[in-house]
Amino acid sequence: MKCIAYVSRAPISRASIREHSVRMPTGLSEIISASREHNPKSQITGIVSYREGQYFQVLEGPNFEVDKLMAKIAADPRHEDIWAFLDVDIIERSFPNWGVSVFNFVDQGVFFSTFVENHRIIFNNFDDYQKKRIKPFIDIDKIDTVPDEYYQGKNLRLLSWPDLNNESNPQMIMNLCIKLTKKPYPFNFLADSGEFGTPQQVTQIVREFERSGILSVTEAEPLVEKAVVSEKKPNKFYGAIKKFLGMR
Numbered sequence: 001m002k003c004i005a006y007v008s009r010a011p012i013s014r015a016s017i018r019e020h021s022v023r024m025p026t027g028l029s030e031i032i033s034a035s036r037e038h039n040p041k042s043q044i045t046g047i048v049s050y051r052e053g054q055y056f057q058v059l060e061g062p063n064f065e066v067d068k069l070m071a072k073i074a075a076d077p078r079h080e081d082i083w084a085f086l087d088v089d090i091i092e093r094s095f096p097n098w099g100v101s102v103f104n105f106v107d108q109g110v111f112f113s114t115f116v117e118n119h120r121i122i123f124n125n126f127d128d129y130q131k132k133r134i135k136p137f138i139d140i141d142k143i144d145t146v147p148d149e150y151y152q153g154k155n156l157r158l159l160s161w162p163d164l165n166n167e168s169n170p171q172m173i174m175n176l177c178i179k180l181t182k183k184p185y186p187f188n189f190l191a192d193s194g195e196f197g198t199p200q201q202v203t204q205i206v207r208e209f210e211r212s213g214i215l216s217v218t219e220a221e222p223l224v225e226k227a228v229v230s231e232k233k234p235n236k237f238y239g240a241i242k243k244f245l246g247m248r
């Protein structure tokens with residue numbers, strides 16, 4: 001299975017009032033009825049939406065069907081400037097059925113959040129222009145926050161050092177990096193020490209490290225009871241010699 005997602009622009013319509021050229025979703029109702037009819041037959045799920053002059057569409061399903069439909073859509077003159085920001089193999093669908101949402105995602109809200117969450121790494125790598133373009137549908141800066149408890153109970157290890165010249169408090173960041181350099185270090189120790197600010201501030205710093213690919217995050221090892229080492233039996237022979245020599 002695969003997933004393709006893109007945004008595209010509706011063509012500019014010059015027939016609009018006061019000679020202002022605006023982008024119009026001409027043929028939107030035909031697009032919606034074609035997709036409602038065709039997509040379930042090809043086991044394609046996802047969503048199509050229109051906002052602020054742009055279409056946003058997610059197509060998920062069998063590789064062949066998704067590629068075939070995407071080729072047809074790409075050649076459709078009812079939109080232009082297509083930016084396919086996602087084209088990946090998937091194991092599970094984010095959307096269990098086909099959905100159309102013209103102005104909002106209320107009906108698909110939970111599924112939409114799952115989709116964003118499932119592909120978060122791709123969104124995090126968007127540059128400012130790309131973030132701005134997709135903003136009517138997904139506010140990347142808002143989703144890129146991790147809950148405070150995200151690193152709780154996890155071990156952190158630095159894979160390489162950040163550029164300290166870019167840090168506002170290089171001494172503190174250096175001290176923190178030293179702790180994370182030798183071996184995986186529990187996040188909770190960092191957060192509880194108070195040495196690096198509040199737990200939220202520590203979360204933010206390590207989140208930055210993780211985003212720039214220099215941090216490995218692992219689940220803390222569960223506490224394993226130490227195996228009882230079988231007690232060494234006293235060696236009778238050496239014991240006897242020691243006794244003989246008066247050492248015992």
Ligand SMILES: Cc1cc2nc3c(=O)[nH]c(=O)nc-3n(C[C@H](O)[C@H](O)[C@H](O)COP(=O)(O)O)c2cc1C
Nearest residue numbers: 031034035038039048055057069072073076078079
């Ligand atoms: C933004 C946009 C999204 C579209 N989404 C779909 C879709 O999900 N499913 C679909 O069958 N057609 C979709 N279409 C329409 C197709 O491009 C095509 O016109 C339609 O599938 C009819 O194809 P046919 O003439 O081969 O039957 C979309 C068109 C546009 C412009």
